[in-house]
Amino acid sequence: MAIIDLANPTRFMSLTDRLLPWLWGATVLVLGTGLYLGLFVAPADNLQGETYRIIFIHVPAAWLAMFGYGMMAAAALGTLIWRHPLADVAAKATAPVGAAFTLMALITGSLWGKPMWGTWWEWDARMTSVLILFLMYLGLIALWNAIEDPIKGGRVAAVLILVGSVNLPIIKFSVDWWNTLHQPASVFRMSGSTIDPSMLYPLLISAVGATLLFLGLSLMAMRNEILRRRIRALRLVAAASPVGAAA
Amino acid sequence: MIESLGPHSGFILAAYAASVIIVFAVLGWILADGVLLRRQMRDLEARGIRRRSARKAATANAKVSS
Numbered sequence: 001m002a003i004i005d006l007a008n009p010t011r012f013m014s015l016t017d018r019l020l021p022w023l024w025g026a027t028v029l030v031l032g033t034g035l036y037l038g039l040f041v042a043p044a045d046n047l048q049g050e051t052y053r054i055i056f057i058h059v060p061a062a063w064l065a066m067f068g069y070g071m072m073a074a075a076a077l078g079t080l081i082w083r084h085p086l087a088d089v090a091a092k093a094t095a096p097v098g099a100a101f102t103l104m105a106l107i108t109g110s111l112w113g114k115p116m117w118g119t120w121w122e123w124d125a126r127m128t129s130v131l132i133l134f135l136m137y138l139g140l141i142a143l144w145n146a147i148e149d150p151i152k153g154g155r156v157a158a159v160l161i162l163v164g165s166v167n168l169p170i171i172k173f174s175v176d177w178w179n180t181l182h183q184p185a186s187v188f189r190m191s192g193s194t195i196d197p198s199m200l201y202p203l204l205i206s207a208v209g210a211t212l213l214f215l216g217l218s219l220m221a222m223r224n225e226i227l228r229r230r231i232r233a234l235r236l237v238a239a240a241s242p243v244g245a246a247a
Numbered sequence: 248m249i250e251s252l253g254p255h256s257g258f259i260l261a262a263y264a265a266s267v268i269i270v271f272a273v274l275g276w277i278l279a280d281g282v283l284l285r286r287q288m289r290d291l292e293a294r295g296i297r298r299r300s301a302r303k304a305a306t307a308n309a310k311v312s313s
Contacts, residue, residue, distance in 0.1 A: 050253035054262045061266065100273045107269075108262040115255040213270065220277045227284040230298060231291065238296045 007086045009226050016219050023216045031209025037202035045199075054112040056203055059187070060210035062105040065133060066168055068098025068214065072140075073165040076158035086222075088154030089229070091161060092144050093221035097214060099137035106130060117181050125174035126182040129167060136164045150229055 038056030045052040072094050078087025109127065110120045121127065140157055147153030175184045186194045193200055252259050
């Protein structure tokens with residue numbers, strides 16, 4: 001079976017129907033293990049004490065906020081270059097999930113910032129660029145809902161997604177390019193992670209679990225979107241033809 | 248448990264509670280959306296409005312059974 005065959009909506013529905021129960025099982029197992037290790041096994045930080053434990057949800061949420069937009073940018077290329085309808089379905093379905101994880105990163109970051117920095121919010125480069133990412137997610141969701149024709153709406157949204165993807169390197173490198181309250185990268189660095197393995201492994205396991213959660217939610221939302229388009233097509237054909245004839 | 252999280256336990260618990268609420272809100276919305284869409288699809292099929300592939304399958308089944 002060629003990879004392009006998996007992008008067939010009917011085959012996608014059949015495949016995800018079988019895959020999703022396993023994906024949810026893996027999510028509960030991996031995310032549960034990561035959070036258990038992070039909250040109950042990993043030692044307290046010598047500077048931040050127990051408060052650093054917000055890292056096990058904040059950092060995966062922040063990574064997935066960017067991962068989600070990266071997935072949407074890849075899907076936007078699929079829409080504009082190959083005109084594949086499933087690419088647009090993927091982008092549209094990922095947007096609310098990405099927005100939710102971005103909101104999670106903003107709220108947990110604020111709840112971590114108040115006790116550590118003494119402020120809920122600072123208009124510095126990292127926080128502001130993530131807030132812009134959240135607003136872009138909301139803007140794209142509004143755009144998809146504003147254009148009735150999903151094909152036309154998908155192409156307009158794809159262009160906007162690609163324009164907005166310039167924000168991803170800004171978020172990533174904002175802590176290096178500007179002076180910010182936010183600490184610089186400490187996990188993925190050329191010189192290796194600065195986090196002790198006793199904290200790093202629970203963080204990485206939590207991140208894998210949160211990624212599985214993100215994929216599970218996105219796949220469910222994609223199935224809904226395929227169904228929504230089938231219903232729309234059936235209604236259009238039914239409205240234009242005698243009862244019983246459809247797409 | 249709460250005491251062992253130190254003086255900022257409220258911030259830690261609030262962060263995890265907010266995350267759980269957001270995840271379950273999205274999951275609930277997706278599930279409710281799916282239920283609504285499947286009901287709409289069933290209503291259309293009950294009115295005889297089906298996709299071509301579903302009509303072909305129904306015709307093939309009818310031929311096999313006759």
